Amino acid sequence: MDLDLACHLSIITGSADPADLVSVLGPLREMGYRRAVLAPMDEVAADPAALRAVFADADIAPITMCGQGPGADVSSPDPAERAAGAAALRASVDFSVRVGADQLGGVPYGLFGRPTEPLASDAFDRSAREVGGVADYAADHGVQLTFEVLNRYEESAINTAVQAMDYVAASGSDNLGIHLDTFHMAIEEADMNEAIRHALPRLRYLELGQSGRGPLSTGAIDIPAVVATALDDGYRARIGIEAFSRPMLAGGASDMLSIWRAPYEDGLELATDAIRVIRTGWAASNPGRRARRLSRSGT
Numbered sequence: 001m002d003l004d005l006a007c008h009l010s011i012i013t014g015s016a017d018p019a020d021l022v023s024v025l026g027p028l029r030e031m032g033y034r035r036a037v038l039a040p041m042d043e044v045a046a047d048p049a050a051l052r053a054v055f056a057d058a059d060i061a062p063i064t065m066c067g068q069g070p071g072a073d074v075s076s077p078d079p080a081e082r083a084a085g086a087a088a089l090r091a092s093v094d095f096s097v098r099v100g101a102d103q104l105g106g107v108p109y110g111l112f113g114r115p116t117e118p119l120a121s122d123a124f125d126r127s128a129r130e131v132g133g134v135a136d137y138a139a140d141h142g143v144q145l146t147f148e149v150l151n152r153y154e155e156s157a158i159n160t161a162v163q164a165m166d167y168v169a170a171s172g173s174d175n176l177g178i179h180l181d182t183f184h185m186a187i188e189e190a191d192m193n194e195a196i197r198h199a200l201p202r203l204r205y206l207e208l209g210q211s212g213r214g215p216l217s218t219g220a221i222d223i224p225a226v227v228a229t230a231l232d233d234g235y236r237a238r239i240g241i242e243a244f245s246r247p248m249l250a251g252g253a254s255d256m257l258s259i260w261r262a263p264y265e266d267g268l269e270l271a272t273d274a275i276r277v278i279r280t281g282w283a284a285s286n287p288g289r290r291a292r293r294l295s296r297s298g299t
Contacts, residue, residue, distance in 0.1 A: 001282050002291070005275070006035035006063055006205075006240040012267030014250030016041050018050040025058035027268055031275050037063040037240060038099075039253070040106060043091065048098035055100060062099050063240075065106035066092035074130035075110040075123040075157065082130055089134040089145075096143050103238070104138060105146045105179050105205060107155065109167070113256075115156030124157065125170050132171025139175035146177040146204050151187040153258075159188045161195035168202050177204030181242065182221050186211055192221075193229045206230060207240040208274070214243055214263030215270050216277040227281025231288070241274040243267075 007028050013020060016038055028036055036055070055062045066089055068074060074085035089108050096104045109127045110119070135145040149164045158164055164178045178199045182192065189195040196203065208226070210219030217223075227239070244259045248267055254260075264270050282288040 001032070001279055001288070003278065003282060004035070004238045005033045005278065006037055006238055007033045007271050007274075008037040008039075008207075008240060008242040010037075010039045010249060010253070011241070011243045011245075011270055012248065014039075014248055014253070016046065016051070018047065018054040021051075021054050022058075024268070025055060025060050028271060029058050029060045031272055033060060033271070035061045035063050035103075035238065035240075037105070037242075038065060038101075039250070040065045040067055043095040046095070048095060052098065052100040062101040063103045063105060064092065064096040064099060064101045066104055067107050068109075068111050070111070073111055074108070075119065075127035077123070077126070082126060086130045086134055089131070090137055093134065093138045093141055093143050093145070096138075097141050102142055103144045103146060103205070105148060107150065108134065108145065108147050110155070110157050112150075112155065114153060117156065119157040124167065127157065128167050128170035129172065131167075132173030132176055135171065135173040135176035144177055144204055145175065146179040148179040148181060148207075149184060149188075150181075151184040153187075154184075159184075161185075161189065161199040164199055165202065176202070178202045179205040179207060181207040181209050182223065182226055183207075183209035183211065183213070183242070186221050192226060193233075196226075196230050196235065197233050200233060200235060203235060204237050205240060206235060206237070207242050208278070209242040212263050213259060214245070216241065216243075216274045223277050224281035224284060227278055228285040228288075231282065231285035239278065241271065241278075243270055
């Protein structure tokens with residue numbers, strides 16, 4: 001199964017301390033994951049050299065995350081606030097380079113949190129132009145900038161694949177990529193597979209998350225079918241997994257994400273289960289069947 005798989009580290013641990021990651025990254029690489037996603041962190045306080053070393057020792061690549069904060073928001077009508085938001089995103093690109101990441105994801109397009117009204121069209125356009133510029137800056141530094149499409153309870157700016165493609169068009173950038181997540185698509189999309197097809201020209205990260213935020217083998221979403229259909233439709237970029245359990249999350253992250261329960265207790269076990277689920281989808285896909293035929297024929 002030749003897939004570029006990534007595991008979100010928040011599945012397993014709330015710590016980004018390099019010493020704490022040693023016991024996590026090695027097992028993930030042995031399972032078949034090529035990448036691990038770091039949760040948003042204080043980039044000023046972090047030690048990028050130590051993080052880079054621990055990832056390199058485990059032969060697994062990091063993916064970093066970025067966001068916006070009060071006073072630094074690319075969707076703001078205030079030019080100074082927009083400039084501060086873009087500067088924060090460029091700093092995240094620079095941090096990504098220092099830790100050895102070639103992908104920066106997250107929510108670069110505005111403030112994260114429960115919205116109270118739709119995002120105005122002029123704010124959408126302002127945000128897209130700023131983020132497009134950062135995407136070009138990131139590409140010049142060997143980093144792919146992606147933005148995640150979230151559900152209506154977390155964000156009002158971009159909730160669907162159609163809106164995501166509109167945002168890419170408004171950005172004016174050839175380098176901005178889309179991140180779709182099955183958890184959010186199950187809430188917002190009438191047809192998840194069609195949403196993936198629509199975003200395919202710019203889809204750079206397909207994340208698999210279950211309806212209850214727990215193991216991929218349990219829940220309302222047919223993850224193997226999503227994987228098989230995406231591969232059949234030509235998706236060949238990275239596939240990530242995400243799940244959340246309250247005891248695993250650091251600080252106030254569980255409250256911010258509304259993770260009130262513990263749908264699983266062992267993150268490494270969940271990551272192992274996810275490999276099995278993804279493999280089932282791959283085996284049912286045309287690329288998977290073709291690979292098995294070639295393997296049997298010895299070619």
